[in-house]
Each structure stands twice: as C-alpha cells, then as structure tokens.
Amino acid sequence: MKLLKTDVAIIGAGTAGLSAYRAVKSAGLNAVLIEGGPYGTTCARVGCMPSKLLIAAAEAAHTAASAQPFGVHIDGTIRIDGAQVMDRVKRERDRFVGFVLESVDGMPAGDKIAGHARFISDTVLHVDDHTEIQASRVVIAAGSSPVVPESYKILGDRVVVNDNVFEWNDLPRSVMVVGAGVIGLELGQALARLGVKTCIVNRSGNVGGLTDPEVRASALAAFQSELDLRLNTQIVAVRRVDDQVEVRFQTAGQPEATERYDYLLVAAGRRPNVGGLGLENTTVKLDKEGMPEYDAATLQLGSAPIFIAGDVNGILPLLHEAADDGRIAGENAASYPQVNPGKRRAPMAVVFSDPQLAQAGLRFKELPKQCVAFGEVDFANQGRSRVMLKNRGKLRVYVHKDGGRFLGAEMAGPGMEHIAHLLAWAVQQELTVSQMLEMPFYHPVVEEGLRTALREAAKHQVEAKLHDVCKEEQAVNAN
Structure with a gap:
C-alpha cells in the first residue's frame, strides 16, 4: 500500500470539499482531495442546475398553454417532445459539470486521490486498498444521498x-x-x-x-x-x-x-454519507445513527483534528451554505489547534416552484413570541403581479417591536428569488423597517408589494407600544 503524508486530507470533492481545499492551500499548507465517485458537484450533476433546466422547459410549456387570458391564442395542440426536453437538460447539465471538471483538472495531480476513504485513526486514512494517508488534520465533506425506504x-x-x-x-x-x-x-x-x-x-x-x-x-x-x-x-x-x-x-x-x-x-429527504467512513475508529463521539457530534460554529468534531462541512453535517443542504462550511472547516483545519467560529451569512432559501417559495432571516417558527410586528401583502391584487397573471401567494415580514429591527420573512409569490435576496441583505445589515422603507421602490414592480408589507409592519410596530411586554419576555428567557 502506498504511503502519503499531508497537512490536511479532505474527503469529498463536492462544493464543500473544493471550498475547504482552496482555504487550506490559501493558508500555505499541503492538502489532498479524496473522491470516491465522479468529479462534479451535486449541484451541477443532479441538483440545482439540471432541475432548473427541467423547470425552464416546464415554464415554457406552461406559458404557451396559459396564454389565452392575454388574448394570445395558439392554434393547434402544444406538443412537448420529451426526448428533446431531456436532451437539452443533459447537454446543458454536462456543460455546467464541465466547468467544475476544469477547476479540478487545474489542481496538481498529486493532490487528487481516487477512491473511498476510511478512518483507521483520527489522522490516518486508508483509501480503498491502495493508499494510506497520514494527515495532521482531516475535513469530512462526503455529501449526502437520497433516502429510499x-x-x-x-x-x-x-x-x-x-x-x-x-x-x-x-x-x-x-x-x-x-x-x-x-x-x-x-x-x-x-x-x-x-x-x-x-x-x-x-x-x-x-x-x-x-x-x-x-x-x-x-x-x-x-x-x-x-x-x-x-x-x-x-x-x-x-x-x-x-x-x-x-x-x-x-x-x-x-x-x-x-x-x-x-x-x-x-x-x-437525504441522508449524510457517514456510513463506511470508519468514524468508530476515531475518538469522536457518535450518536445512535452514527452521526458525529460537532461544534456548529467551528465545525470541529469534539477536540479531534477532524472537521465536517457541507451536506454531510445534515444542517443546511444548500450550495452557498456548503461553500461557507468548506471555507470555515478548511480555515480551522489549517489553523488547528487554534480554531475560531466561522462567520455566517444571513439565512436564505428558495424553492423554484410557481409560485416561488422563499425564506430570509428568521423563519416564522423561530420568532420570539411576543416581540414581533407582522406585515403582509397578498399578491392577488398586487399591481405588477396581476399584470403578469402571476397574482398568487402571500408575503409576510417580521419586525421586532422594540426598535423595529427587521427579523425575517417567509413568502410565496412571483419572483421571490429576488425578494429573498433583498431581505437577506437587510437582515445581514441589521436594518430597521424604517430604514428599509427609505430605500427606492420603482413602479410598477413586484417589490411594491414588499413595500406594502413593510409599511404594515412599521404601522403595527409603532401602534403596539408593547415594549414592556417584549422586555418582560426577554427577562423571562434570560432566566
């Protein structure tokens, strides 16, 4: 068996693994990237990109089929060529995967190890039966897999x-x-x-x-x-x-x-790919499902020189979160034994359905119970939404009654992928609802619906005058 020594071994060459690799190399350390399957991220191969290609075809079909209310009549039957649909999906999918492969191809050959990694100890890995890797630290970025009962x-x-x-x-x-x-x-x-x-x-x-x-x-x-x-x-x-x-x-x-x-x-649902990693051979603590316990802020497994990043940690299976995870895990692996909490961005998630669904900042179930002023807009009668005949859904915003700080929102409606970005930025900048209402709103746009919701939340925040209730709740929570 070949012996290889390195500073950091990274298990998995997906979004999180590649991000961790870049962080380690930027710190001037050696790293190897171990991949047991084909290169190309989950997003590019079977997630974000091919699904959006299928959705784009579906939107084209739906637009054609629902044009009559605009006075646009398509003579004859709309024919959907399934083979042509799937051909474009696969061709464009392969193009996106190709960009990832180009990035991987640019790495030194010695930094890439093909095979399935298994822990022998905290810092020793066997890759199949051909290579033993002795690493000072390890990053687990093995991704997740769909669950089939x-x-x-x-x-x-x-x-x-x-x-x-x-x-x-x-x-x-x-x-x-x-x-x-x-x-x-x-x-x-x-x-x-x-x-x-x-x-x-x-x-x-x-x-x-x-x-x-x-x-x-x-x-x-x-x-x-x-x-x-x-x-x-x-x-x-x-x-x-x-x-x-x-x-x-x-x-x-x-x-x-x-x-x-x-x-x-x-x-x-999807299951973290921790089975077969041999984590039972390490010093980390595992739950009954075999998941390792780790610090969500540093991504370190106990006090071991092992870090976990991306979908495999089972928290937020989103590309931008996986990239952040990889950076945090890579930086802490590089600086180990000195580790630091990673800086997180405001939470945001989007579902590319029609109407689109999205969340930014705190979700409804995470809100402080008594200290929130609500504002909403129903898109049924929102101007631009009615113009486009996409007037379905509702947006609700959440504002802290004591001070008016914007907390978050959940939404269903047209173009919510864009509204979610605006609101996530507002959360990250810790803006108040009054500051948000000072921003420009063009006419006629869907964002005017957001302004309606913000105005209602601002009105409720001013009218409530329940600061004492908020402070009382905060005191109770503190105790």
Whole structure:
C-alpha cells in the first residue's frame, strides 16, 4: 500500500470539499482531495442546475398553454417532445459539470486521490486498498444521498430519486412523487407542466419547507389549483406490475385508493454519507445513527483534528451554505489547534416552484413570541403581479417591536428569488423597517408589494407600544 503524508486530507470533492481545499492551500499548507465517485458537484450533476433546466422547459410549456387570458391564442395542440426536453437538460447539465471538471483538472495531480476513504485513526486514512494517508488534520465533506425506504426497493428500476431523473432519455407517461419538500415540489410541478401525469403525496401537511401558516395556506391554494397534491397522505403498500408501480395510499379523512404509475419518484429527504467512513475508529463521539457530534460554529468534531462541512453535517443542504462550511472547516483545519467560529451569512432559501417559495432571516417558527410586528401583502391584487397573471401567494415580514429591527420573512409569490435576496441583505445589515422603507421602490414592480408589507409592519410596530411586554419576555428567557 502506498504511503502519503499531508497537512490536511479532505474527503469529498463536492462544493464543500473544493471550498475547504482552496482555504487550506490559501493558508500555505499541503492538502489532498479524496473522491470516491465522479468529479462534479451535486449541484451541477443532479441538483440545482439540471432541475432548473427541467423547470425552464416546464415554464415554457406552461406559458404557451396559459396564454389565452392575454388574448394570445395558439392554434393547434402544444406538443412537448420529451426526448428533446431531456436532451437539452443533459447537454446543458454536462456543460455546467464541465466547468467544475476544469477547476479540478487545474489542481496538481498529486493532490487528487481516487477512491473511498476510511478512518483507521483520527489522522490516518486508508483509501480503498491502495493508499494510506497520514494527515495532521482531516475535513469530512462526503455529501449526502437520497433516502429510499427498504419497502420500496422491491420496485427495482421503477423506483427512482432525483439523480435518476436527469438520466432519462424521454419523459415518462406518469409519476408519483413521494415528498412535497423542495425537490418533490420542484420536480413534481415541472413534470406535470410537461404533460406527465403526476401525483405528489406528502405524509404531513407541510409544503416546500414553509413554517408560516398563512403563507403556507396561500401557497397550498395555488398549488392545488393546478397540481394533484395530496397532503397528510400515507403510502400503505407498493408492488410492481410489469413495468408499472401500483401504489395503495390513504389521505386523511378519505378511503384508501390504488393507482398505477410508470415510476415512483422518492423525494423524501437525504441522508449524510457517514456510513463506511470508519468514524468508530476515531475518538469522536457518535450518536445512535452514527452521526458525529460537532461544534456548529467551528465545525470541529469534539477536540479531534477532524472537521465536517457541507451536506454531510445534515444542517443546511444548500450550495452557498456548503461553500461557507468548506471555507470555515478548511480555515480551522489549517489553523488547528487554534480554531475560531466561522462567520455566517444571513439565512436564505428558495424553492423554484410557481409560485416561488422563499425564506430570509428568521423563519416564522423561530420568532420570539411576543416581540414581533407582522406585515403582509397578498399578491392577488398586487399591481405588477396581476399584470403578469402571476397574482398568487402571500408575503409576510417580521419586525421586532422594540426598535423595529427587521427579523425575517417567509413568502410565496412571483419572483421571490429576488425578494429573498433583498431581505437577506437587510437582515445581514441589521436594518430597521424604517430604514428599509427609505430605500427606492420603482413602479410598477413586484417589490411594491414588499413595500406594502413593510409599511404594515412599521404601522403595527409603532401602534403596539408593547415594549414592556417584549422586555418582560426577554427577562423571562434570560432566566
């Protein structure tokens, strides 16, 4: 077995791993990047980029199909060429992956090790059966994988995850999507708009990660006007019938139903890739699921010279968060044993559905109970939204009653990917609602709806005059 010594060994060459590698090299240390699969990040290969390509095709189809209210009539039937759709998805996906591969190709050959890493001790790794790496520190950036329940595996190639979707050569006739989170909602709506008979089921009443009940209700109304979306639904049993999946399921308050689909697309969560890493051979403490305990601020595992970054830590499976994680873990690995809390950006998340869903700053479920003034806008009658016939959804903003500091927002509506950025910037700059209202708002734009919500929150903040209640709550929390 070949022996290799280095300052920092990084397990995984995805977004977090590449970010950690750059941080270590910038500090002037040696690093090796270990990858057991193909190079190219989750985002580029099977996540953000190919899903947005599929969504873009779906939006084109939907725009054509829904042009009549504008007085635009398309003669004849709109024909969707599934093979052409998937060909573009794969070609453009490969182009984005190519940019990542170019970055990897630019690294010194000696810094790249192919194979699966396993801990022998805190600082010794075996890569398959060909290389032993002795490193002063290690960064785990092994990513995550979709979860497929054991009971579904009898379906063989008829049960798929998002990774598989982007290898299709054509669109199927029908799909049942299990899960109404980000992945399930995005892919389910896109497939439905591309003419695939699609049913989305979710065992809870949640949709798209929203926690504000009013925003969630507005989003649900919009989705259910278009999609076969069944919440509070349990899958009772599945079986394969020839090249189809027969699903028996029950929605709360309704009798059991049985339907057949070409595929069962499981989008019910992802699992950190910690199995097989040999963490039991290290000094770190593991929970019953085999997940290591770590400091969320420094990303260090106990006092060991091991750090964890990206999707594998199970916190925020978002590209920009993974990049930040990699930087923090890489910098602390480089400076070990001196480690420092990493600087975090304001939280932000976007679901590229229609209407788009987004969160910035504190979510509804994270708010201090008594100290918040609320403001909202319903896009049903918002000017620019009605002009575009995208007047669905609601935006709610949260402002601290004592001082008016902007805390966060949840939203469903048109162009929320852009509104979320503005609001995340406001959170990070610790702006007050009055300062935000001093900013320019053009006319007519969707941002005027945001101004409506901010004005309402400012009015409630001034009128409430409940500073004592806030202080009382803060005192109780402090004790």
